[in-house]
Amino acid sequence: MDTDRAESRRGVVERTWRPAALLAACLAIWHLITVTGMVEAYLVPSPARTFGLLADKWSYLWGHTWVTTYETVLGFVIAGVLGVLVAVAMVYSRTIESTAYPILLFAQVIPKIAIAPLFVVWLGFGFEPKVIVAVLMAFFPVVISTVTGLKSVDTEMLELAATMGGGPVKTFVKIRFPAALPHLFAGLKVAVTLAVTGAVVGEFVGSNEGLGYVILQANGNMDTPMLFAGLIVISLVGVLLFLLLDLAEKLMLPWHASRRGAAVTTLLAKGGS
Amino acid sequence: MSTDVAATTTSAVEINDVSVRFQSKRTEVTAIQQVSIDVAPGEFVSIVGPSGCGKSTLLKLVSGLLKPSSGTVTLLGEQVRGPRHDIGFVFQRAALLEWRSARRNILLQAEMRGMNSAEAGRRADELIEMTGLSGFENALPHELSGGMQQRVALCRALLHRPRVLLMDEPFGALDALTREQMNVELHRVWRETGTTVLLVTHSIAESVYLANRVIVLTQRPAVVKEVIEVDLPAERDYSATMARPEFASATAHIRDLLGAVTGQD
């Protein structure tokens, strides 16, 4: 038991030190570029100045971060629920699938930044247009991954279910949907990062709050330290939401995580030998 | 007419003049042509034949997962018209749900059927004990060996005490030694439960060791080439059975038949 825990702690160190080292290297390069004067300070502020500003203006940034996070999460949740429902409908009805696919694809390829102004015209400067853009961004990967997941179920498993006589609802609840969860989570992870982009794009187009607004303002004032600070906070929001989903996946699908872990270990063992 | 009724009441499975044609855009494949097979209640029948001749198709017909193009299939006195629930099915791949433990995979059968859960639990434990899975109830499928996974699939197929068990190359993916063990276990389970079994297999030794009768099919379109009555005692010790002259002659005969069949074209 104790060795297990030590093992897993060593695993965490093993997994985190490389990305941490890379991050430190990037910061070091950023620092060097600014202190040597290779780039003018008004174009690229030093890390010290950027993080100093982050600390100084924390309460100002916090308010805007909250707005953007709210829009992102709301958009993501709506996209997740709608996406799963549409995917289920598409998998169970060929008519719905053939009808919905072209519309979905059209909605996906249309540049969101180009239609975002329309939502502002329709819905004003509130949070609604941002949420809608976030939904539009996040919806497609959820649908595609859920459809793939629901279709990935073994035909033999479905034939067995037919001989067990549980009916379509039980088959869906006990077999099809759980089997689709790993795919669904993969889609959700992509979706949540896109939802952040969607919310920020919505804010760019017309708003008086949110991190997109902060960046736009900073840009107008040639305030590059604030611009950098805004970018850092946006990235942190995205990374944090992604990690939350990753954690949820590990908690909900321990069987999948452990299997994936096993596969990776065997691959590594093979590569090492 | 009256003889028909008599026949259906005495057979567990009655395949009557059945043909199956698969139609695709370009071709039409006749998988099974006018096959008739009768299986008595409690009987163990093995089906052997060249690969692709239509053995899996035959089991799907009996379970109602597939409809015949012509002819009728009668299961336990009732004509098969759609998926039947009064059977147990075991496929070559165990087809387990990877997020469920061994025991909960077995209990899937009960949940889908809405069986009483306390009784199903007792039955599951009994089967786990019978198939030597004790100690692995809570293991996930990927933590089990191929043989154990197949045992779980067998337990799942037996949970609701089906009167007919259909098995499609259940041990095809196992190594020779595990396969022998599974044969011995299946033989014991069959003797204890009295279930009617239809077993599709590629192993001639397995087909003879386990069965009362072996049905040899020809290459596609499959017709019944010959039915071999296995003349061995009901109680079959593995190595003693292998050593019997009746066993040797039966396997040699089936090998001949299959060789002759595949040598035709």
Ligand SMILES: Nc1ncnc2c1ncn2[C@@H]1O[C@H](COP(=O)(O)OP(=O)(O)OP(=O)(O)O)[C@@H](O)[C@H]1O
């Ligand atoms: N759904 C289907 N559509 C079209 N053709 C099919 C279908 N299912 C089976 N067949 C064809 O019917 C024939 C018999 O298939 P079947 O799976 O019953 O063979 P089998 O005897 O079980 O073979 P094997 O021993 O390799 O498992 C094959 O030629 C196959 O190509």
Ligand SMILES: [Mg+2]
């Ligand atoms: Mg087959």
